[in-house]
Amino acid sequence: MAEKDYQRLTWARLRRMGAFTAFAARSSLWLGKDHLLGVDSTGYAEEYKRFYFRDIQAVTLVATKRRMIWNWVLGVPLAGCVGAWGVDLVATQSMGTAGMIVGAVVTLLLALPLLINNLSGPSCACHLRTAVQSEMLPSLNRLRRARRVLNRIRPLIEAAQGRLSPEEIASSLANPTAPDAPPVIARFRAAPAAVPSRHYSGTAHLVLFWILLADVPLTALSVVYDSTWMDVVSVLLLLVTVACIIISLVKQHNTTLPAALKRLPWMVLGWTALMVVTALAYGMVLVINDPDAVDRNLSPLENPAVLAMTVIGTTVSAALGIVGLRLLRKFRASSLAPAPEPPPTGGPSAA
Amino acid sequence: MVEGESTCFYHPNKKAVLPCEACGRFVCALCDCELHGQHYCPACLEVGRKKGKIKSLENQRTLYDSIALSLTIFPLLIFYFTLITAPMALYIAIRYWNAPRSIIHRTKIRYVIAIVLAALQIIGWGVGGYLLISEITRNG
Numbered sequence: 198m199a200e201k202d203y204q205r206l207t208w209a210r211l212r213r214m215g216a217f218t219a220f221a222a223r224s225s226l227w228l229g230k231d232h233l234l235g236v237d238s239t240g241y242a243e244e245y246k247r248f249y250f251r252d253i254q255a256v257t258l259v260a261t262k263r264r265m266i267w268n269w270v271l272g273v274p275l276a277g278c279v280g281a282w283g284v285d286l287v288a289t290q291s292m293g294t295a296g297m298i299v300g301a302v303v304t305l306l307l308a309l310p311l312l313i314n315n316l317s318g319p320s321c322a323c324h325l326r327t328a329v330q331s332e333m334l335p336s337l338n339r340l341r342r343a344r345r346v347l348n349r350i351r352p353l354i355e356a357a358q359g360r361l362s363p364e365e366i367a368s369s370l371a372n373p374t375a376p377d378a379p380p381v382i383a384r385f386r387a388a389p390a391a392v393p394s395r396h397y398s399g400t401a402h403l404v405l406f407w408i409l410l411a412d413v414p415l416t417a418l419s420v421v422y423d424s425t426w427m428d429v430v431s432v433l434l435l436l437v438t439v440a441c442i443i444i445s446l447v448k449q450h451n452t453t454l455p456a457a458l459k460r461l462p463w464m465v466l467g468w469t470a471l472m473v474v475t476a477l478a479y480g481m482v483l484v485i486n487d488p489d490a491v492d493r494n495l496s497p498l499e500n501p502a503v504l505a506m507t508v509i510g511t512t513v514s515a516a517l518g519i520v521g522l523r524l525l526r527k528f529r530a531s532s533l534a535p536a537p538e539p540p541p542t543g544g545p546s547a548a
Numbered sequence: 549m550v551e552g553e554s555t556c557f558y559h560p561n562k563k564a565v566l567p568c569e570a571c572g573r574f575v576c577a578l579c580d581c582e583l584h585g586q587h588y589c590p591a592c593l594e595v596g597r598k599k600g601k602i603k604s605l606e607n608q609r610t611l612y613d614s615i616a617l618s619l620t621i622f623p624l625l626i627f628y629f630t631l632i633t634a635p636m637a638l639y640i641a642i643r644y645w646n647a648p649r650s651i652i653h654r655t656k657i658r659y660v661i662a663i664v665l666a667a668l669q670i671i672g673w674g675v676g677g678y679l680l681i682s683e684i685t686r687n688g
Contacts, residue, residue, distance in 0.1 A: 201653045227652055241615050243650055245607050
């Protein structure tokens with residue numbers, strides 16, 4: 198049997214290539230005789246990047262909030278689902294077979310990734326640096342896995358480059374721009390490339406937050422005045438909200454908008470998706486259980502579970518809208534404030 | 549140049565330091581391109597990169613086996629597409645049977661599955677067409 202050229206170090210993980218990663222490449226790491234091989238695969242083509250052990254200058258691991266974010270993204274819907282089934286069970290005193298199956302499937306679909314997310318350990322971002330590039334290694338996105346891989350390649354790098362004593366490392370850190378370094382390395386060390394930021398006043402965000410607030414009176418109206426027209430207006434509002442979220446996400450890219458404000462459209466997107474999925478799943482259960490009484494069961498005044506979902510949904514939307522408007526107001530106020538005058542240099546100081 | 553010394557193929561005024569391991573031409577220190585302990589002249593390096601002869605210079609490959617397999621599986625969702633995709637998959641599987649696959653270890657199992665599935669689909673269309681024609685001729 199022919200000897201394998203490469204040994205697998207990691208399984209493929211999605212490489213983030215912007216806001217939407219549905220068609221992103223999957224990145225994996227392989228161990229070669231004298232180099233690491235990074236493979237980015239789309240399924241039908243592969244791109245290779247070789248990092249020779251003699252060229253690797255540094256591998257950095259930075260802790261990220263990825264695990265916590267996924268815990269929220271999966272945990273909140275899971276809690277919502279469990280809560281909804283609980284309310285339904287209490288309200289109807291019995292859950293049909295279809296309801297149990299749908300509930301179990303949805304719970305499993307959320308609980309399993311949540312379990313894997315926590316069993317995988319803390320998350321991190323791993324960058325590998327050579328003289329001419331700094332490459333992110335998406336497949337090393339968990340601290341435990343990254344350390345395992347680094348422990349495996351460290352002896353190989355030391356065999357190729359030799360080993361530095363702690364004193365030598367401290368000395369080279371104290372004098373980062375060695376005079377004999379090639380120009381490209383000296384430039385790379387001296388001035389890391391900065392991502393240009395542009396000013397954006399946040400108009401799309403403003404519209405989005407006002408729409409979230411507009412959801413409150415509309416929902417209240419739809420509870421007391423149930424009609425087809427109200428349903429049409431609600432669906433239109435949902436579509437406009439989604440459009441505003443997309444525009445906000447596009448507009449806020451590479452801007453001076455604060456991070457908290459940039460996070461809000463993502464939170465609104467997650468919350469909207471959660472509400473839509475929960476409503477669809479619950480609607481399906483109602484249709485399967487009793488097709489003739491769907492209209493009655495979907496009315497918040499008739500069904501406590503729907504009432505609970507409506508109240509929670511509206512409250513969270515309003516809270517997101519209020520927080521967003523406050524943050525945006527603060528940001529705009531700070532943008533309009535005049536820049537502080539530079540301290541006087543030279544000349545006699547005022548007594 | 550000193551008499552009896554070889555000169556670089558690309559720079560006749562310079563002394564050759566070693567021969568290219570691909571074409572055997574003598575090259576000077578400037579033209580010597582070292583790659584994993586092997587020495588090539590610039591022309592051989594360029595040809596090796598373009599034609600994929602030097603594996604360590606390859607930075608992209610098309611996975612024809614995955615393409616062929618996808619062409620036999622995904623169209624099954626709307627079976628009518630297999631009338632076109634099955635011959636396409638069969639062609640790709642046979643045409644690229646010996647083409648380099650992924651640089652990381654990969655077997656030919658995808659090609660085999662693609663050929664079997666494509667052949668079954670074509671046979672299915674053939675049998676279906678035969679039955680349809682015989683039904684029409686019987687009724688007509």
